[in-house]
Amino acid sequence: MFGFFSRKKKLKDTAYALFGQVVEQARLPVFYEKLGVEDSLDGRFDMICLHMFILLHRLQQEETDESGQLRRYLKEVMFENMDLSLREMGVGDLSVGKKVKAMAEAYYGRQQAYEQFLEEPGEFGEALVRNIYRGQEVEEERLKTIVQYVTDQVSALEKHDISHIYSGQQVFNRYPL
Numbered sequence: 001m002f003g004f005f006s007r008k009k010k011l012k013d014t015a016y017a018l019f020g021q022v023v024e025q026a027r028l029p030v031f032y033e034k035l036g037v038e039d040s041l042d043g044r045f046d047m048i049c050l051h052m053f054i055l056l057h058r059l060q061q062e063e064t065d066e067s068g069q070l071r072r073y074l075k076e077v078m079f080e081n082m083d084l085s086l087r088e089m090g091v092g093d094l095s096v097g098k099k100v101k102a103m104a105e106a107y108y109g110r111q112q113a114y115e116q117f118l119e120e121p122g123e124f125g126e127a128l129v130r131n132i133y134r135g136q137e138v139e140e141e142r143l144k145t146i147v148q149y150v151t152d153q154v155s156a157l158e159k160h161d162i163s164h165i166y167s168g169q170q171v172f173n174r175y176p177l
Contacts, residue, residue: 011066015073017168019081022051025172035142037132046132049107052078053114054150055171058157070166079104118154 026047032039037047056074059067082100110131117124125147129138132146156173157165165171 007066008069011070011166012073014166014168015070015077018055018070018165018171019074019077021171022048022055022078023081026051031146035146036138038134042134043132045103045106046110048078049110050114050128050132050150051172052107053111054153054157055165056111057115057118057154058160058165058171061158062162066166067162078107118151124150 026044031037031047032043037043052074056071059071059074079100082103110127113127113131114124117127125143128146128150129135129143153172157171160171
């Protein structure tokens, strides 16, 4: 019985460590300075969603209870973080729930779009334009670069032994671009 609680705590701790990596990777200046992602709350949210997709896509390939739990904990940590961030920005208590709900809907919509289009890089680029670039025109080279970045990260994670991820070790390529 106590093993269950310690395993659960370990997975929750891993989720916090992995989400920290998601945020750290999403904040790399190259996305905003070189690839033209808007350096704003929305732009950073979109980059967090993209990196969560990359990580969750790998975890989804493992059809185990542990993988399902870790995916759930990662999402919980993300939404806790959203709630806390909104409160720190001064959003009133009555509005936080509505804003988190809207962000959750946006997040799940992006996850579904990315999963659907990952197999076709041209169409995946369209999903990125719609979500990351908010429908604005994007230089073709920038779009190719970010599509290649995502496919490289997905490929690299697929090569990781799952125990590497469960241990909370570094999962993203550090200097991708």
